[in-house]
Amino acid sequence: MSVVPHDERERLLPRNEPSAEENHRTPTQFHRQYWKQGVAAVKNFRSRPSAPVLCCTFALYFLISFSRHIIEVPTIRLFELAACHEFYSRVQGAVDHDGDIHKRLCKVPGVQNELSTLTGWKFGLDAVPGLFLAIYYGSVAGKYGRKLVLLLFSTGMLLSLLWIVLICWLDGRVPIRLIWLSSLFIFIGGGQRVAKAMLFTIVSDAVEASDRTRYLSFLSSIPHITTLIAPPLSAIFMRISIWVPFEAAIGGLTLTYIIILFMPESPKLTPTPSDTITTSSYLPQEHLPPDRQPLVFPRSCDDRNTEATPTTTNPSPWYTEIHQLLINPSLRLSLTIFLFTPTALIAKAFVYQHASESFGWEMSSTTWLRVSQALGASLVTLFALPILGTLLHPLTLHQARLFDLAVLRASLLVAALGFAVLWQAQASWMLVLALFICGLSEAIQPANQGLATSFVARELNARLFTTVAVVETVGKLAGGPAQSALFSIGRREGRGSLGVSFLASSVVFLLLLLLAVLVRVRR
Numbered sequence: 001m002s003v004v005p006h007d008e009r010e011r012l013l014p015r016n017e018p019s020a021e022e023n024h025r026t027p028t029q030f031h032r033q034y035w036k037q038g039v040a041a042v043k044n045f046r047s048r049p050s051a052p053v054l055c056c057t058f059a060l061y062f063l064i065s066f067s068r069h070i071i072e073v074p075t076i077r078l079f080e081l082a083a084c085h086e087f088y089s090r091v092q093g094a095v096d097h098d099g100d101i102h103k104r105l106c107k108v109p110g111v112q113n114e115l116s117t118l119t120g121w122k123f124g125l126d127a128v129p130g131l132f133l134a135i136y137y138g139s140v141a142g143k144y145g146r147k148l149v150l151l152l153f154s155t156g157m158l159l160s161l162l163w164i165v166l167i168c169w170l171d172g173r174v175p176i177r178l179i180w181l182s183s184l185f186i187f188i189g190g191g192q193r194v195a196k197a198m199l200f201t202i203v204s205d206a207v208e209a210s211d212r213t214r215y216l217s218f219l220s221s222i223p224h225i226t227t228l229i230a231p232p233l234s235a236i237f238m239r240i241s242i243w244v245p246f247e248a249a250i251g252g253l254t255l256t257y258i259i260i261l262f263m264p265e266s267p268k269l270t271p272t273p274s275d276t277i278t279t280s281s282y283l284p285q286e287h288l289p290p291d292r293q294p295l296v297f298p299r300s301c302d303d304r305n306t307e308a309t310p311t312t313t314n315p316s317p318w319y320t321e322i323h324q325l326l327i328n329p330s331l332r333l334s335l336t337i338f339l340f341t342p343t344a345l346i347a348k349a350f351v352y353q354h355a356s357e358s359f360g361w362e363m364s365s366t367t368w369l370r371v372s373q374a375l376g377a378s379l380v381t382l383f384a385l386p387i388l389g390t391l392l393h394p395l396t397l398h399q400a401r402l403f404d405l406a407v408l409r410a411s412l413l414v415a416a417l418g419f420a421v422l423w424q425a426q427a428s429w430m431l432v433l434a435l436f437i438c439g440l441s442e443a444i445q446p447a448n449q450g451l452a453t454s455f456v457a458r459e460l461n462a463r464l465f466t467t468v469a470v471v472e473t474v475g476k477l478a479g480g481p482a483q484s485a486l487f488s489i490g491r492r493e494g495r496g497s498l499g500v501s502f503l504a505s506s507v508v509f510l511l512l513l514l515l516a517v518l519v520r521v522r523r
Contacts (some may be wrong), residue, residue: 004078009103014051014434015217019033023125029221034136040294044483045329049472050206050207052264053202053206053263053264053265054202054203054206054207054215054262055281056262056263056264057199057202057203057206057219057257057263058218058219059220059259060150060199060259060263061199061219061222061223061256062222062225062226062257062288063226063252063256063259064157064192064195064252064253064256065222065223065224065226065227066229066230066249066252067157067248067249067250067252067253067281068192068223068249069223069226069227069230069231069234069370070077070230070231070233070234070237070245070247070248070252071161071174071234071245071246071364072230072231072352072365072370073234073235073238073352073370074234074237074238074242074245074246075164076115076119076341076352076353076523077238077242078168078242079115079118079119079176079179079221080106080115080166080172081106081242082110082167082168082171082176082179083106083111083115083118083169083176084105084106084111084456085112086175086176087108087110087111087114088105093152094469103352107356107357109491109492112174112198112353112357112491112496112497113488113491115353116350116353116484116487116488117484118177119178119348119349119353119456119484120481120484120485120487121180121480121481121484122182122183122474122480123476123479123480124181124184124330124344124477124478124479124480124481125180125480126183126186126191126192126260126476127191127193127473127476127477127480128477129156129183129184129186129187129191129194130186130190130191130192130193130194130469130470130472130473130475131470131473131474133190133194134190134197134467134469134473135195135466135470136190136193137149137152137189137190137194137198137461137466137468138194138197138463138467139274140466141198141462141466142462145196145265146201146202146265146462147260147261147265148232148249148264149189149194149195149198150189150191150195150198150199150256150260151189151257151260151261152188152190153188153189153190153191153194153195153198154189154253154257154260155188155189155257156185156186156187156188156189156190156191157185157186157189157192158253158254159185159188159255160182160183160185161182161246161249161250162250163179163181163182163185164179164182165217165243165246167182170364175359175478190469193469193470193472193476194466194469195256195482196469197462197465197466197468197469198462198465199219200216200449200465201461201462201465201466203215203216203219203458204216204453204458204461204465205458205461205462208318209262211448212450212453213389213400213404213446213447213450214386214389214390214448215220215391216446216449217382217385217389217443217446218381218382218385218386219446220381220445220446221377221378221381221382222444223377224373224374224376224377224378224381224382224439224442225378225382227370227374227377228371228374228375228378229372230367230370231368231369231370231371231374232371233248234244235365235368246274246522247381268477271454289370291394297352306458308510321460321463322463322465325456325460325464325467328455328456330455331452331455331456331518333451333515333516334448334451334452335452335468335471336512336515337408337412337444337448337512337516338448338468338471338472338475339450339471339472339474340508340511340512341444341445341475341512342472342473342475342476342479342480343417343475343476343478343479343483343506344415344479344504344505344508344509345479345505346476346479346480347419347422347486347502348373348435348438348482348485348504349483350483350487350501351366351369351422352364352366352369353434353487353497354487354497354499355369355428355431355498356430357491357496357497359427359428359431360494360499361428361490366488367433369432370435370437371437372432372433372436373435373436373438373439373440375436375439376435376436376437376439376440377439377440377442378441379439379440380411380439380440380441380443381442381443381446384443385407385446385447388403388407389403397454398521399514399519400450400454401454404447404448404450404451404523405447405516405519405521407443408443408444408447408451408516409513409516409517410443411440411441411442411443411444411447411511412441412444412509412510412512412516413439413509413513414437414440414508415438415441415444415505415506415509416438416506416510416513417437417506417507418434418435418437418438418439418440418441418506419434419438419503419505419506419509420502420503420506421433421434422438422499422502423499423500423502423503423506425499436441441509447493449468452464452468460479483501483504483505486500486501486504487500487501488501
């Protein structure tokens with residue numbers, strides 16, 4: 001597919017000027033036109049062979065996200081209670097005759113530091129299986145299908161959750177740090193990152209390149225939708241019993257088996273000439289054909305007109321494909337963002353503890369903080385980004401890259417601002433505002449994914465997403481203990497954390513923004 005070169009300053013909207021008839025249309029006529037277009041789009045989607053695959057994928061991602069979010073705050077509270085019981089096990093009168101412990105006693109530095117350690121290392125250890133097995137499970141998915149990997153994922157996550165419930169239910173009779181062993185079960189399936197890679201690969205395979213960013217944005221909105229639903233339910237369930245949210249999560253993971261078993265395997269699409277796997281997809285930037293031009297830093301730009309190297313259809317070993325993806329100049333920015341974004345976002349896991357410790361919130365009430373973030377995230381991923389993509393449609397490959405890069409830059413700036421406000425929050429309303437701003441930055445993921453997939457052949461989407469899963473896992477593995485240590489800074493008797501981890505995240509996003517501003521899309 002040939003692409004007409006465009007200057008980066010060129011507007012993204014089509015050049016077609018409205019006709020005189022269109023200029024005199026009433027608002028009602030416009031609404032009818034867009035309504036008809038929407039109905040036609042729905043009918044077209046339902047008639048696609050890939051529609052059942054997409055519907056099952058969206059439903060599966062919903063259940064996975066719901067099961068994770070509904071136990072997010074209850075897990076922290078459960079860890080806090082277990083740490084309290086272990087800390088006060090020898091203190092006379094700290095634990096009453098029913099086995100309960102006074103909540104105010106859980107806010108002392110000794111308990112909160114242990115809670116930060118438990119949470120931070122749990123995040124890091126959960127990332128280890130994906131780090132070592134994401135590539136392996138990508139090969140398994142390519143050979144035996146993605147359904148098998150998803151079934152293994154559900155099994156591993158279910159066993160991991162049951163182990164956490166067991167250790168916390170024993171309540172002081174065994175060391176609380178045994179919960180870290182739950183990460184061993186995640187080796188079955190590889191964990192959240194591998195499952196996410198499989199789901200995003202299925203969607204990328206099932207839709208055409210012109211629609212890919214919109215569908216990826218819709219898929220990215222699902223965790224934020226479940227965040228709107230799960231926290232209120234979690235708060236209600238926690239008032240009944242701390243164990244009810246875990247029962248709901250176990251039920252949700254069990255339902256995933258039904259969807260996976262009845263879900264069709266992702267369709268095998270016929271490669272188009274522009275999507276054929278060729279060595280030119282991996283060549284250094286000066287040898288890439290016009291429709292695969294990379295992102296470059298200004299000092300790397302040149303105006304040489306070179307011919308594409310003749311293509312080859314010989315399959316490459318998986319390790320060669322991964323190596324070529326990692327050294328592809330076009331993917332340097334995307335891979336850097338994939339690496340450091342999870343490191344920075346881990347700081348959000350400490351917001352609930354921060355609200356409880358520094359602002360006196362009940363742990364069950366902190367679930368509403370997730371609603372604020374989810375509102376901002378849903379506004380961007382479910383409405384703003386798809387609507388912009390629809391208004392600018394159709395875009396050439398060059399224009400689509402410019403659009404993704406612009407969205408990426410804006411989202412990184414918003415993320416840096418959100419974490420800065422979070423660091424400086426002096427009142428509860430500032431926490432809510434900061435998380436709403438952080439939610440508005442959630443377009444980072446679909447924009448970066450759309451940008452990255454535009455530089456590789458479609459048949460390599462699975463390899464790309466599993467490689468991204470490894471890169472994100474490395475960032476998460478390093479970020480868990482680091483953010484835990486930063487969050488503990490400044491804590492002493494009668495005073496909570498200084499929130500240094502939020503400042504560090506803001507600085508990380510500012511540095512990523514600087515890199516994104518420096519790169520250019522070559523013509």
